[in-house]
Amino acid sequence: xxxxxxxxxxxxxxxxxxxxxxxxxxxxxxxxxxxxxxxxxxxxxxxxxxxxxxxxxxxxxxxxxxxxxxxxxxxxxxxxxxxxxxxxxxxxxxxxxxxxxxxxxxxxxxxxxxxxxxxxxxxxxxxxxxxxxxxxxxxxxxxxxxxxxxxxxxxxxxxxxxxxxxxxxxxxxxxxxxxxxxxxxxxxxxxxxxxxxxxxxxxxxxxxxxxxxxxxxxxxxxxxxxxxxxxxxxxxxxxxxxxxxxxxxxxxxxxxxxxxxxxxxxxxxxxxxxxxxxxxxxxxxxxxxxxxxxxxxxxxxxxxxxxxxxxxxxxxxxxxxxxxxxxxxxxxxxxxxxxxxxxxxxxxxxxxxxxxxxxxxxxxxxxxxxxxxxxxxxxxxxxxxxxxxxxxxxxxxxxxxxxxxxxxxxxxxxxxxxxxxxxxxxxxxxxxx
Amino acid sequence: xxxxxxxxxxxxxxxxxxxxxxxxxxxxxxxxxxxxxxxxxxxxxxxxxxxxxxxxxxxxxxxxxxxxxxxxxxxxxxxxxxxxxxxxxxxxxxxxxxxxxxxxxxxxxxxxxxxxxxxxxxxxxxxxxxxxxxxxxxxxxxxxxxxxxxxxxxxxxxxxxxxxxxxxxxxxxxxxxxxxxxxxxxxxxxxxxxxxxxxxxxxxxxxxxxxxxxxxxxxxxxxxxxxxxxxxxxxxxxxxxxxxxxxxxxxxxxxxxxxxxxxxxxxxxxxxxxxxxxxxxxxxxxxxxxxxxxxxxxxxxxxxxxxxxxxxxxxxxxxxxxxxxxxxxxxxxxxxxxxxxxxxxxxxxxxxxxxxxxxxxxxxxxxxxxxxxxxxxxxxxxxxxxxxxxxxxxxxxxxxxxxxxxxxxxxxxxxxxxxxxxxxxxxxxxxxx
Numbered sequence: 064x065x066x067x068x069x070x071x072x073x074x075x076x077x078x079x080x081x082x083x084x085x086x087x088x089x090x091x092x093x094x095x096x097x098x099x100x101x102x103x104x105x106x107x108x109x110x111x112x113x114x115x116x117x118x119x120x121x122x123x124x125x126x127x128x129x130x131x132x133x134x135x136x137x138x139x140x141x142x143x144x145x146x147x148x149x150x151x152x153x154x155x156x157x158x159x160x161x162x163x164x165x166x167x168x169x170x171x172x173x174x175x176x177x178x179x180x181x182x183x184x185x186x187x188x189x190x191x192x193x194x195x196x197x198x199x200x201x202x203x204x205x206x207x208x209x210x211x212x213x214x215x216x217x218x219x220x221x222x223x224x225x226x227x228x229x230x231x232x233x234x235x236x237x238x239x240x241x242x243x244x245x246x247x248x249x250x251x252x253x254x255x256x257x258x259x260x261x262x263x264x265x266x267x268x269x270x271x272x273x274x275x276x277x278x279x280x281x282x283x284x285x286x287x288x289x290x291x292x293x294x295x296x297x298x299x300x301x302x303x304x305x306x307x308x309x310x311x312x313x314x315x316x317x318x319x320x321x322x323x324x325x326x327x328x329x330x331x332x333x334x335x336x337x338x339x340x341x342x343x344x345x346x347x348x349x350x351x352x353x354x355x356x357x358x359x360x361x362x363x364x365x366x367x368x369x370x371x372x373x374x375x376x377x378x379x380x381x382x383x384x385x386x387x388x389x390x391x392x393x394x395x396x397x398x399x400x401x402x403x404x405x406x407x408x409x410x411x412x413x414x415x416x417x418x419x420x421x422x423x424x425x426x427x428x429x430x431x432x433x434x435x436x437x438x439x440x441x442x443x444x445x446x447x448x449x450x451x452x453x454x455x456x457x458x459x460x461x462x463x464x465x466x467x468x469x470x471x472x473x474x475x476x477x478x479x480x481x482x483x484x485x486x487x488x489x490x491x492x493x494x495x496x
Numbered sequence: 497x498x499x500x501x502x503x504x505x506x507x508x509x510x511x512x513x514x515x516x517x518x519x520x521x522x523x524x525x526x527x528x529x530x531x532x533x534x535x536x537x538x539x540x541x542x543x544x545x546x547x548x549x550x551x552x553x554x555x556x557x558x559x560x561x562x563x564x565x566x567x568x569x570x571x572x573x574x575x576x577x578x579x580x581x582x583x584x585x586x587x588x589x590x591x592x593x594x595x596x597x598x599x600x601x602x603x604x605x606x607x608x609x610x611x612x613x614x615x616x617x618x619x620x621x622x623x624x625x626x627x628x629x630x631x632x633x634x635x636x637x638x639x640x641x642x643x644x645x646x647x648x649x650x651x652x653x654x655x656x657x658x659x660x661x662x663x664x665x666x667x668x669x670x671x672x673x674x675x676x677x678x679x680x681x682x683x684x685x686x687x688x689x690x691x692x693x694x695x696x697x698x699x700x701x702x703x704x705x706x707x708x709x710x711x712x713x714x715x716x717x718x719x720x721x722x723x724x725x726x727x728x729x730x731x732x733x734x735x736x737x738x739x740x741x742x743x744x745x746x747x748x749x750x751x752x753x754x755x756x757x758x759x760x761x762x763x764x765x766x767x768x769x770x771x772x773x774x775x776x777x778x779x780x781x782x783x784x785x786x787x788x789x790x791x792x793x794x795x796x797x798x799x800x801x802x803x804x805x806x807x808x809x810x811x812x813x814x815x816x817x818x819x820x821x822x823x824x825x826x827x828x829x830x831x832x833x834x835x836x837x838x839x840x841x842x843x844x845x846x847x848x849x850x851x852x853x854x855x856x857x858x859x860x861x862x863x864x865x866x867x868x869x870x871x872x873x874x875x876x877x878x879x880x881x882x883x884x885x886x887x888x889x890x891x892x893x894x895x896x897x898x899x900x901x902x903x904x905x906x907x908x909x910x911x912x913x914x915x916x917x918x919x920x921x922x923x924x925x926x927x928x929x
Contacts, residue, residue, distance in 0.1 A: 233915075
């Protein structure tokens with residue numbers, strides 16, 4: 064029997080710096096804009112919304128940014144995470160491709176989100192901010208933020224997309240157990256929520272709406288800030304810990320990835336796994352292809368247009384130059400709620416424009432068939448979001464087989480699906496082959 | 497901020513042998529009996545029920561038993577598991593005690609059960625048995641067995657206690673996703689199930705009944721064997737991998753446990769973590785106290801009597817000399833379904849009789865308060881079963897505080913509670929302090 068092979072770093076090998084890809088970009092993206100003046104946004108204009116050090120990171124062009132020791136200590140709860148050669152999956156596909164995955168599902172809440180949640184809670188706590196608001200779609204981000212706020216004694220209010228709030232009762236209890244408060248969005252707690260409910264009392268919510276509510280509460284409540292789980296540069300920065308570890312682990316394997324693959328919602332796990340490899344290509348080193356796996360129901364990179372758009376539905380955030388389906392886009396109710404976001408963010412969008420990011424859009428059925436095959440072969444039930452990365456990887460592995468081409472594939476297993484099991488029940492096909 | 501400290505072994509340090517405590521027992525337990533003849537059971541009488549090598553292990557008195565390389569390779573999917581110093585929990589309790597826990601929740605299905613599931617699937621597969629039956633209470637064992645059978649292409653039928661089947665729909669989908677078939681027990685698939693349903697159509701089932709159904713199906717279906725997730729000697733043996741790893745990790749800490757604590761259902765995680773430490777005491781080495789944490793609703797060690805009893809409700813299994821509440825005992829419907837078993841098994845019962853095992857019985861409320869405090873401090877939501885180990889550990893830590901006594905406590909975090917979140921919703925107190 065072919066068995067899985069796992070590559071594990073020592074704790075002492077946890078990277079001590081995050082990597083900021085902005086330092087390498089061949090073309091700098093256009094700036095964020097103040098939505099009132101349409102002038103480039105100044106850092107201090109963001110400081111009412113985010114902790115100062117996070118704003119500084121958002122605007123930084125410094126290549127390496129030190130990870131404070133307090134954050135490294137908390138990373139040690141679950142990091143370094145394993146890199147795994149998925150030999151049983153390879154065998155099931157009968158592919159000459161080598162498939163590796165970085166397993167971020169081993170964090171206590173089951174996803175990569177904790178990497179930035181810890182950092183955001185830390186910088187807020189350092190500034191004396193003891194109350195945060197945020198939103199959550201699938202619930203992964205809300206859970207992670209709730210754990211992280213618990214570490215620092217920060218009070219947390221989570222606006223959870225109503226659809227998920229009702230479909231995923233376990234997520235709500237997880238957030239509560241860690242001490243966070245959860246409200247279904249749209250809610251009657253904010254002006255924006257009330258206005259939505261007035262015009263559409265049965266509204267099921269969206270990530271964009273939940274962001275609007277969380278932002279409104281943060282800016283209208285004293286001593287409160289907001290935190291975002293993806294899209295922004297500082298969030299992507301924190302997630303580079305994934306790829307920096309993976310790079311060391313790929314060295315242990317003796318291989319180097321030809322393709323780095325991740326699912327794409329707002330870009331945080333995608334950037335986290337891929338930027339540390341992309342940096343070599345951007346600085347004239349080894350080549351690599353980046354593939355963002357999107358849901359067919361929300362294909363912002365694959366079918367969106369690059370323009371200035373809001374990060375939320377109500378139009379309260381700065382304007383972001385990004386591939387977008389429009390801030391009022393309402394995707395279908397697919398199970399991968401974490402991928403139902405309308406825009407691709409500033410940096411990834413620039414990289415896409417410049418030809419450094421490829422994307423594909425995958426139907427839900429194919430993603431669950433891929434996830435089920437992965438569960439049966441590698442033993443881990445992936446999150447519905449991560450199933451997209453697996454489906455895209457399987458496509459590449461089968462192409463390699465058809466072409467008789469050896470190839471090294473690396474994907475990010477962004478999270479497990481143990482809190483999303485209802486999604487697996489809904490009649491997905493047994494086999495992808 | 498006090499942070500958690502994690503002690504991690506390299507893959508090459510995974511033990512290559514299990515430890516068989518039978519070799520050290522000062523008094524051998526009475527034998528299992530054939531229920532018809534009441535004569536000591538012969539190994540070959542068990543071979544219709546279990547794979548031959550498992551039966552050989554059941555009767556073995558050999559001290560060290562080699563772990564086949566195929567099993568070690570599969571252990572590497574999630575082993576070695578971390579040993580963690582719970583400094584944030586210590587701080588919250590303001591105790592001079594040092595608290596360590598072995599984190600078995602990192603396995604892909606979230607519990608220690610995979611340690612024996614892989615071994616049992618392996619030995620059956622080696623013998624050419626491609627169909628197994630089993631039962632599951634909380635669902636942890638059924639999930640683990642389903643993953644393990646998937647690795648070897650073995651067909652699996654799981655009888656799940658009806659109460660859990662209905663309360664835990666996610667568990668059922670997990671088992672299905674890995675390829676196992678699940679039936680609510682009592683079912684109409686067996687004579688025993690039909691007889692129960694006839695006399696009590698609304699019966700909610702019990703672990704003992706589910707065992708009866710699984711055993712009946714195994715012995716009446718060609719080329720089929722049965723597998724059990726706890727109680728029996730070979731199951732306890734496989735779980736010693738936990739304590740053998742923990743022993744090496746405790747060496748890394750420079751401490752040695754004064755007390756080893758685990759929750760107690762049928763004894764598998766308890767024996768797994770504690771026997772490798774107990775062996776030193778039994779062979780004249782360093783002392784250690786073993787504490788089995790039971791639910792007040794099912795206190796077989798704390799309040800049971802030592803006598804010959806059946807392992808199942810219908811009386812199909814051999815007679816086992818053990819502390820028992822009676823094979824027809826019906827415990828309350830506590831959330832820790834994995835601890836609702838009536839008997840303590842042959843070896844643990846002998847050790848208890850000889851004064852080497854202490855036990856305590858804990859009310860459900862106290863266990864969830866302990867679990868919630870653990871989640872908030874250490875970031876991991878424990879399984880309802882594991883909450884008992886945590887509650888017992890907290891009791892000891894607070895006693896040490898009262899006595900102003902430094903002490904080293906080690907408990908086994910047998911699993912996470914992410915598939916048991918409904919249990920956390922039911923109004924447990926916020927604080928244990």
